[in-house]
Amino acid sequence: MRKQNKKHRTVRKHKSGPNFTGQHLLHHPQTIRELINTIQIQRSDTVLEIGAGKGGLTFPIAEKAGRVLAVEIDEDFVKALRIKADGHPRIKILHGDIREMRLPSSPFCVIANIPFSITTAILEKLLGAEGKAFQKGALILEKGAARRFTQRDTLEPRLLMWRTQFQFEIENFIPRTHFAPPPRVDAAIVRIMRRERPLVPAKEGRRFAAFAAYMLREPRLMAAHALRGIFTPAQLKVTLNQAGVGREQAVASISVEQWAVLFLTMLRHVAPYRWPKG
Numbered sequence: 001m002r003k004q005n006k007k008h009r010t011v012r013k014h015k016s017g018p019n020f021t022g023q024h025l026l027h028h029p030q031t032i033r034e035l036i037n038t039i040q041i042q043r044s045d046t047v048l049e050i051g052a053g054k055g056g057l058t059f060p061i062a063e064k065a066g067r068v069l070a071v072e073i074d075e076d077f078v079k080a081l082r083i084k085a086d087g088h089p090r091i092k093i094l095h096g097d098i099r100e101m102r103l104p105s106s107p108f109c110v111i112a113n114i115p116f117s118i119t120t121a122i123l124e125k126l127l128g129a130e131g132k133a134f135q136k137g138a139l140i141l142e143k144g145a146a147r148r149f150t151q152r153d154t155l156e157p158r159l160l161m162w163r164t165q166f167q168f169e170i171e172n173f174i175p176r177t178h179f180a181p182p183p184r185v186d187a188a189i190v191r192i193m194r195r196e197r198p199l200v201p202a203k204e205g206r207r208f209a210a211f212a213a214y215m216l217r218e219p220r221l222m223a224a225h226a227l228r229g230i231f232t233p234a235q236l237k238v239t240l241n242q243a244g245v246g247r248e249q250a251v252a253s254i255s256v257e258q259w260a261v262l263f264l265t266m267l268r269h270v271a272p273y274r275w276p277k278g
C-alpha cells in the first residue's frame, strides 16, 4: 500500500509539476519581436519552432516565414494550437518529441524558446550530422548555457568542433520575469549561423574532436608541449607559425581559427598513425 502511494505521488509530481517540459511561456511582445528579428527570415524560409507551447511565437514567425513547422510535445497545447492554426496556409503543427523526430532534409532555420532541460539534446541534433540542412537559428537558452556556448575560450572538444561549422553569439539577455511562469534563472537569445565556409570539412568533425580532446587533456599546457606527440620539432615550428600560436601559449587560449589551422596542418603533413584517435 505504501509503495503504491509512493509511486502515485511520483507520477503525479512528474505529470502535474508545472515545468517537467520546461513550459516557460514567453509573454513579452518586445522580446518576441527581438527573438524573431535575431535572424533574417524571408518568405522563402522554412522555420522549425521547437516547443510551440500556446503559439506565442508561432503566429508572429508565420507573418515572415514561408512555412513554420511547429513541434510540440504536450497534447493539450497541440489540440489548442491545431484549432488556432486551422486553415493557416503557412503553419504546420507537429505533435511529438523533437528528440525523436526527423529534421527537415532541405534548408531550414530554427526560432525557438526551447525547454531548457533538453538544451544539449536539441543542440546535438541541430549541430550534428542530423542537422545537415540547418542554416541558422535564434534560440532562447539559459543564461549560463548561452555564456558557455559563446565565450571565446572553451575546454569542450565538441563545442570547438561545432564552432568550426557555426558561429554563436549572444543577441541579448532576457530577465526571467518575461516568462510565465518564470524559470529559476535569466535567459539569453543566442544567434547561431552556419559558416559560409566551414573552418574544417564537416566530414572531419570526429577526427577534429579527437585532436581537440587530446590537446585539451591538460588545458594549461603550453601549445608547443601539447603538440610534441604529434608533430616533429621541425613541423612544429612551421605549424605554430602558420597558426599564429605562440610556443608558450596555453592550449586553453587557442582560438577556433587557430585550432582549425593546427588540425588541417596535421592532416596534411603528419602520418595518420600519429593522429590522436577518438
Ligand SMILES: C[S@@+](CC[C@H](N)C(=O)[O-])C[C@H]1O[C@@H](n2cnc3c(N)ncnc32)[C@H](O)[C@@H]1O
Residues within 6 Å of the ligand: 021, 022, 023, 024, 025, 026, 027, 050, 051, 052, 053, 054, 055, 056, 057, 071, 072, 073, 074, 077, 096, 097, 098, 099, 112, 113, 114, 115, 116, 118
Ligand atoms: C519554454 S516553452 C516555450 C513555449 C512557447 N514557444 C513560448 O515561447 O511561449 C517550451 C515548450 O516546449 C515543449 N516541449 C518540451 N519538451 C519537448 C520536446 N521534447 N519536444 C517538443 N516540445 C517539447 C513544452 O511543452 C513547451 O510548450
